[in-house]
Amino acid sequence: xxENIELPDxxxxxxxxxxxxxxxxxxxxxxxxxxxxxxxxxxxxxxxGCGKTTVLNLLAGFEKPTTGSITISGxxxxxxxxxxxxxxxxxxxxxxxxxxxxxxxxxxxIAGESKEKRRKIAGDNLQLVGLQGQEQKYPxxxxxxxxxxxxxxxxLAGRAEILLMDEPFGQLDAQTRVLLQDELTQIWxxxxxxxxxxxxxxxxxxxxxxxxxxxxxxxASNVKQIIDCDLPRPRNRGDPxxxxxxxxxxxxxxxxxxxxxxxx
Amino acid sequence: MKTTMSSANDRTWRAPGRVELYSxxxxxxxxxxxxxxxxxxxxxxxxxxxxxxxxxxxxATLTEAVTMLRSGDILKDAGASLGRIGVGFAIGSxxxxxxxxxxxxxxxxxxxxDPYLQFFRFIPPIAWVSPAIIWFGIGETSKxxxxxxxxxxVVALGTIAGVTSxxxxxxxxxxxxxxxxxxxxxxxxxxxxxxxxxxxxxLAMGIAFMTVVASEMLGADSGLGYLILSSRLWMATDRIFxxxxxxxxxxxxxxxxxxxxxxxxxxxxxxxx
Numbered sequence: 354x355x356e357n358i359e360l361p362d363x364x365x366x367x368x369x370x371x372x373x374x375x376x377x378x379x380x381x382x383x384x385x386x387x388x389x390x391x392x393x394x395x396x397x398x399x400x401x402g403c404g405k406t407t408v409l410n411l412l413a414g415f416e417k418p419t420t421g422s423i424t425i426s427g428x429x430x431x432x433x434x435x436x437x438x439x440x441x442x443x444x445x446x447x448x449x450x451x452x453x454x455x456x457x458x459x460x461x462x463i464a465g466e467s468k469e470k471r472r473k474i475a476g477d478n479l480q481l482v483g484l485q486g487q488e489q490k491y492p493x494x495x496x497x498x499x500x501x502x503x504x505x506x507x508x509l510a511g512r513a514e515i516l517l518m519d520e521p522f523g524q525l526d527a528q529t530r531v532l533l534q535d536e537l538t539q540i541w542x543x544x545x546x547x548x549x550x551x552x553x554x555x556x557x558x559x560x561x562x563x564x565x566x567x568x569x570x571x572x573a574s575n576v577k578q579i580i581d582c583d584l585p586r587p588r589n590r591g592d593p594x595x596x597x598x599x600x601x602x603x604x605x606x607x608x609x610x611x612x613x614x615x616x617x
Numbered sequence: 618m619k620t621t622m623s624s625a626n627d628r629t630w631r632a633p634g635r636v637e638l639y640s641x642x643x644x645x646x647x648x649x650x651x652x653x654x655x656x657x658x659x660x661x662x663x664x665x666x667x668x669x670x671x672x673x674x675x676x677a678t679l680t681e682a683v684t685m686l687r688s689g690d691i692l693k694d695a696g697a698s699l700g701r702i703g704v705g706f707a708i709g710s711x712x713x714x715x716x717x718x719x720x721x722x723x724x725x726x727x728x729x730x731d732p733y734l735q736f737f738r739f740i741p742p743i744a745w746v747s748p749a750i751i752w753f754g755i756g757e758t759s760k761x762x763x764x765x766x767x768x769x770x771v772v773a774l775g776t777i778a779g780v781t782s783x784x785x786x787x788x789x790x791x792x793x794x795x796x797x798x799x800x801x802x803x804x805x806x807x808x809x810x811x812x813x814x815x816x817x818x819x820l821a822m823g824i825a826f827m828t829v830v831a832s833e834m835l836g837a838d839s840g841l842g843y844l845i846l847s848s849r850l851w852m853a854t855d856r857i858f859x860x861x862x863x864x865x866x867x868x869x870x871x872x873x874x875x876x877x878x879x880x881x882x883x884x885x886x887x888x889x890x
Contacts, residue, residue: 413789413793414793415789415792433789433792433793433795434793434795435793435794435795437793438793438794439789439790439793441786441789441790442786445784445786445787446784446786446787446789446790447787447790448787448790448805448808449885449886449887449888450808450809450811450885450886451808459790459791459794459804460794462804463791463794463795463796463800463804464794464795491885507790511793511794513793
């Protein structure tokens with residue numbers, strides 16, 4: 354979508370380091386620098402435990418960097434903010450006592466919007482993620498894929514400019530995952546948001562991203578390589594170009610996966 | 618996630634007609650047989666094992682129950698106990714929920730009140746009977762006070778467990794939309810703890826039944842505890858048995874009613890994850 358267009362910088366992480374509080378804690382990330390451009394779809398890929406989710410939590414403002422700085426549109430990042438919305442990993446983040454619609458209304462309710470307006474916006478966004486007719490259902494009555502649609506609709510309704518997605522499809526079965534990847538691409542094209550998408554699934558990253566950021570294995574992880582992913586959309590997994598990119602990314606990440614035979 | 622779905626479905630699943638008839642029969646057998654067996658054993662024990670004067674037969678107990686029902690004695694005493702339980706349980710639950718929410722969520726409240734909570738919860742309600750009678754006399758106030766005391770801590774601790782078990786992502790979801798601490802308390806914490814508070818209340822109900830009897834035995838002129846104690850003076854073991862059985866039946870009924878209410882009114886607050 355955005356090929357050959359210069360996109361302005363939106364989020365800049367420079368020399369970011371983070372370690373959990375307490376004695377004898379290793380740095381989770383160290384000297385992590387990355388620029389996120391406005392409107393791009395960025396996938397961050399790395400072996401499990403490398404600190405992908407930590408970087409997302411830092412961007413969300415749930416955690417504070419120990420060193421370095423993060424700026425958004427030039428201003429330093431301070432805590433969570435409505436311009437950044439997190440699509441969480443699973444259903445634990447949804448409110449099980451609220452219906453799908455009431456869950457999607459959450460951001461608007463906190464912002465003090467009127468009931469009619471909330472209802473309207475929530476309805477529009479539920480439709481956007483393909484949940485029309487499911488508004489009155491509780492999360493326990495929805496399938497795993499539907500729950501993640503609610504999670505996405507909640508953030509879209511909150512009008513966040515940047516979507517921070519933390520392995521949102523990681524707990525879904527393979528077919529549903531591919532379906533949601535395709536729908537997410539369409540929604541992203543339609544809504545023109547910036548997406549920061551954490552995954553450990555190479556095919557998912559190649560299907561979705563404009564750029565793929567490969568992280569080193571932890572601790573003290575940071576960016577190993579950024580791979581441009583300029584395949585035309587909609588992307589076809591059977592396409593030879595897809596396969597070429599897949600193996601390129603795969604090689605980059607393979608050397609970062611901890612080999613227990615060599616690193617007991 | 619799969620198990621979540623199937624357990625949600627199981628609750629609404631209904632057996633077709635024939636199976637339902639069979640299940641009714643099964644339930645009758647399941648409940649009826651043990652009760653019949655228990656009554657037989659009781660009858661055997663009181664006839665052959667002990668003297669019937671010390672240990673009345675089921676039939677003698679039933680006869681006495683009918684007499685007491687006719688004279689209104691049992692209704693008066695059961696009513697007195699239930700009234701005390703009702704008032705004490707309601708007040709104690711309200712205080713327990715508020716205390717639990719405050720201590721569970723607000724740092725300052727926790728620092729101020731948690732030591733007291735941890736200390737007083739180890740003092741059984743019955744220990745307060747003596748001071749309560751000195752302070753409030755043998756009237757209603759002392760009984761209600763002791764039941765309130767017995768209820769508060771169980772409900773408060775249940776509620777605190779609810780607050781601490783709220784999933785981090787639920788709070789973060791509200792935080793990312795810019796929720797204030799008060800909004801998080803109202804929108805996330807309170808609904809998350811409803812089911813925990815209710816479970817605490819269900820436990821507290823049992824404690825209220827135990828407490829009321831003890832307090833009535835140590836100083837009262839009405840109630841099931843008073844009935845059981847005063848009947849001892851007349852060696853009226855059949856009246857004692859009526860009192861004990863009525864206590865058990867009322868407790869069972871109250872518990873069933875309460876869990877039915879929870880399932881009907883508050884089942885959406887229950888988490889299946």
